[in-house]
Amino acid sequence: MKNPYEVLGISPSATNEEVRDAYRALARKYHPDNYVDSPLADMAEEKMKEINSAYDEILRIRAEEKNSSSKSDTNQGNYSGARREEYFKIRQAINNNDFKTAEQLLNQVEQFKRDAEWFFLKGCVLLHSGYHFDAIRYINRACELDPGNQEYATLRDNLRAQSNAYGNPTSREGGMGCSICDICSFLICLDCMCR
DSSP states (O other): OOOHHHHHTOOTTOOHHHHHHHHHHHHHHHOGGGGTTSTTHHHHHHHHHHHHHHHHHHHHHHHHHHHHHHHTTGGGTOOHHHHHHHHHHHHHHHHTTOHHHHHHHHHHSOGGGOOHHHHHHHHHHHHHTTOHHHHHHHHHHHHHHOTTOHHHHHHHHHHHHHHHHHTOHHHHHTTOOOOHHHHHHHHHHHHHHHO
């Protein structure tokens, strides 16, 4: 594999925000939706895979570094590094459509450690598994625990809008309703934008 920092066009000393911004810019540029019915579609798909792999690798490296540095703080009860690694693995499983593994990893998190991120990821797994209303409940809880998180709020607001459209028969007849495919497409796009 190529150096992940070179793939994203950044230096290893880049901040997490710079890493995320570089990833988002490349994801917008090479997203396969931009190349539908284009002879460059296959190339864009391969490039997007390379970008995703590089970004995941950088996150993994940084999570390991954070985890190893937090192990020295065990006397202070700092669990954030280990928890970040858990959530990283759960997000990877969700991104790979491995919802069974994601569910198992979520269930392994002790109840007193379940924070906003846990509720958000649980909601995502439920949504992908077809439990729309349960998913909304968990995502609402994530928003209550972390009201400033834009990723959580955006998904919550979109799910609310889709729920309202679902209950309106005229929207379905007029072709403006939304299906589970629309929700999944939205989540995939949201994931690409929010990495």
